[in-house]
Amino acid sequence: MSEPAPSGSASYYGRPVIKAPVWGRAIPTYLFTGGLAAGAALLAAGADLTGRPVLRRTGRVTAAGAVGASICLLVSDLGRPDRFHHLLRVAKPTSPLSVGTWVITAFGTASGVAAAGEFASRLPRRGPLGTLGTLLPPAGRVAGLAAAGLAPALATYTGVLLADTAVPSWHEAYPHLPRLFGGSALASAAGVALIAAPLAEAEPARRLALAGMALELAGTRTLERRLDLLSEPYRNGRAGRLLRAGRVLGAAGMAGAVLGRRSRIVAALSGVALLAASVATRFAIYEAGVASATDPKYTVTPQRERRDQRGPSSPHLG
Amino acid sequence: MDGTTSLSGPLDPAPDAGYPDPPPRMGFFTDTSVCIGCKACEVACKEWNEVPATGLDLLGTSFDNTGALTANSWRHVAFVEQRRPDFRWLMMSDVCKHCTHAACLDVCPTGALFRTEFGTVVIQEDICNGCGYCIPACPYGVVDQREGDGRAWKCTLCYDRVGVGKTPACAQACPTESIQFGPLDELRERAERRIERLHSDGVPEARLYGHDPGDGVGGDGAFFLLLDEPEVYGLPPDPVVTTRDLPRMWRRAGLAALTVVAAVAAAFAGCSSPGRRS
Numbered sequence: 001m002s003e004p005a006p007s008g009s010a011s012y013y014g015r016p017v018i019k020a021p022v023w024g025r026a027i028p029t030y031l032f033t034g035g036l037a038a039g040a041a042l043l044a045a046g047a048d049l050t051g052r053p054v055l056r057r058t059g060r061v062t063a064a065g066a067v068g069a070s071i072c073l074l075v076s077d078l079g080r081p082d083r084f085h086h087l088l089r090v091a092k093p094t095s096p097l098s099v100g101t102w103v104i105t106a107f108g109t110a111s112g113v114a115a116a117g118e119f120a121s122r123l124p125r126r127g128p129l130g131t132l133g134t135l136l137p138p139a140g141r142v143a144g145l146a147a148a149g150l151a152p153a154l155a156t157y158t159g160v161l162l163a164d165t166a167v168p169s170w171h172e173a174y175p176h177l178p179r180l181f182g183g184s185a186l187a188s189a190a191g192v193a194l195i196a197a198p199l200a201e202a203e204p205a206r207r208l209a210l211a212g213m214a215l216e217l218a219g220t221r222t223l224e225r226r227l228d229l230l231s232e233p234y235r236n237g238r239a240g241r242l243l244r245a246g247r248v249l250g251a252a253g254m255a256g257a258v259l260g261r262r263s264r265i266v267a268a269l270s271g272v273a274l275l276a277a278s279v280a281t282r283f284a285i286y287e288a289g290v291a292s293a294t295d296p297k298y299t300v301t302p303q304r305e306r307r308d309q310r311g312p313s314s315p316h317l318g
Numbered sequence: 319m320d321g322t323t324s325l326s327g328p329l330d331p332a333p334d335a336g337y338p339d340p341p342p343r344m345g346f347f348t349d350t351s352v353c354i355g356c357k358a359c360e361v362a363c364k365e366w367n368e369v370p371a372t373g374l375d376l377l378g379t380s381f382d383n384t385g386a387l388t389a390n391s392w393r394h395v396a397f398v399e400q401r402r403p404d405f406r407w408l409m410m411s412d413v414c415k416h417c418t419h420a421a422c423l424d425v426c427p428t429g430a431l432f433r434t435e436f437g438t439v440v441i442q443e444d445i446c447n448g449c450g451y452c453i454p455a456c457p458y459g460v461v462d463q464r465e466g467d468g469r470a471w472k473c474t475l476c477y478d479r480v481g482v483g484k485t486p487a488c489a490q491a492c493p494t495e496s497i498q499f500g501p502l503d504e505l506r507e508r509a510e511r512r513i514e515r516l517h518s519d520g521v522p523e524a525r526l527y528g529h530d531p532g533d534g535v536g537g538d539g540a541f542f543l544l545l546d547e548p549e550v551y552g553l554p555p556d557p558v559v560t561t562r563d564l565p566r567m568w569r570r571a572g573l574a575a576l577t578v579v580a581a582v583a584a585a586f587a588g589c590s591s592p593g594r595r596s
């Protein structure tokens with residue numbers, strides 16, 4: 001039958017030491033939609049405060065839609081979706097998923113009200129709906145600012161969500177993931193704004209596209225190069241290809257953002273590239289983590305090195 | 319962090335979890351040097367805990383057709399065949415370690431996972447919603463999602479039996495006392511004596527695994543006597559509870575959030591107002 005495993009071999013029949021995450025595509029997709037929602041809420045608040053109505057409306061509607069999608073994705077990925085409300089039983093700072101649940105619940109409520117504010121003018125003028133119509137715009141304004149206040153947390157906590165696991169290439173990346181995800185969130189929201197907003201209002205989105213994508217690309221570079229053995233999963237296989245695709249798309253999106261000052265079409269193409277780059281990067285990071293969990297060498301080798309540096313654990317082994 | 323917060327470092331988990339006057343911490347000492355690979359523990363566990371069958375698996379890896387700890391196997395007997403120096407078999411009944419600092423418990427967002435008064439770690443099946451977070455959090459690859467059920471499952475250290483003063487089913491069934499159950503303090507003393515005995519009997523490769531409260535998980539409630547390196551049995555050589563680094567992770571997220579705010583402020587500041595653009 002099988003070859004006997006030699007003594008001191010690094011694994012038990014090549015089996016994984018830890019369990020890879022059982023989440024499906026819903027979670028990397030959520031990493032993208034959650035970031036998009038956060039970035040869009042920030043853009044909307046900035047647009048509101050600087051008098052850019054189309055940009056504001058785009059941001060609020062995008063934020064509400066993307067956070068709605070995020071909640072659906074998160075619930076659908078549960079093993080028991082009918083028990084989603086058990087997430088609201090407790091608030092636990094040691095669980096990034098618990099923290100995220102509360103952030104996204106509050107953010108979802110606020111950005112829903114903010115988006116509703118955009119449609120107040122469509123309500124009838126009289127009666128109770130008329131009262132609602134006069135109350136909604138100011139309420140939407142307050143809610144939009146509240147959503148923007150929560151957005152930086154929503155954009156970055158997902159880095160902690162992945163890192164707070166035994167998955168080697170995620171855990172060791174903990175200093176880098178939140179900023180990378182924050183940048184990706186801004187770049188993707190700027191992408192939607194470049195598609196939807198008129199040139200006259202789009203200048204802040206162009207700048208945000210550059211800043212966000214710069215953070216994202218600097219982050220992926222770090223993951224590919226600075227984690228020693230644990231960088232390998234970010235360079236190899238499907239994850240490596242996705243990460244490189246994200247870089248090409250991101251660079252194209254940045255170029256388009258600069259060149260698209262006078263052309264709606266170039267601006268919109270740049271927006272599409274920025275969104276695609278963010279999606280590719282999220283999936284790449286997710287898949288690299290799964291790869292690092294599946295091959296036992298990524299768990300065993302760094303731990304052995306750490307232990308050997310401390311000196312022999314068992315004195316009797318010399 | 320200095321490693322002495324309640325997220326890491328040595329401590330007694332039941333009082334730390336809020337039990338004012340708990341019974342002694344209970345655990346397993348699995349002495350693999352006397353394991354004969356009979357799998358009575360696997361079977362007894364399945365029967366007592368009504369763990370579903372997995373069907374007929376033939377993995378082609380020695381006599382091990384279970385493969386790993388899973389949602390449907392809460393004890394797993396590993397078989398390692400070695401030709402060094404002479405042919406030998408290593409057999410080891412693996413189980414949830416009931417860590418002093420249990421990552422699964424730290425990250426569970428529903429409170430389904432909890433610390434019992436005996437210091438063990440148990441999932442409440444009526445609370446778990448199958449979010450799956452505990453699964454990649456465990457540094458030993460223990461917890462797993464059950465297909466068709468959606469929830470996470472693992473060893474309960476027979477919480478129901480221990481609660482009425484009984485021995486867990488696996489330890490009860492083990493014919494060689496390879497699996498020993500008892501107060502953790504006693505088990506640790508017994509294990510030290512056993513190691514000394516084996517070393518003086520000419521088995522220098524014998525070593526304890528998971529016994530040290532100073533290790534990366536604060537010591538295991540279920541620890542082992544091994545005859546080779548941990549990774550040979552599929553165990554991580556130097557596991558660390560992931561939440562030890564969590565305060566640092568939140569700090570990095572806080573800095574990243576400030577960066578995000580700064581980027582947005584900079585993008586809007588100094589932009590000419592839209593009305594004045596052509």
Ligand code: SF4
Pocket residue numbers: 414415416417419420421422423439455456457458459460461472
């Ligand atoms: S071994 Fe894994 S499942 Fe068991 S208590 Fe420790 S972290 Fe939890």
Ligand code: SF4
Pocket residue numbers: 422425426427428429430431441445446447448449450451452453469470
């Ligand atoms: S799968 Fe169940 S036990 Fe595991 S973290 Fe989620 S709710 Fe808790």
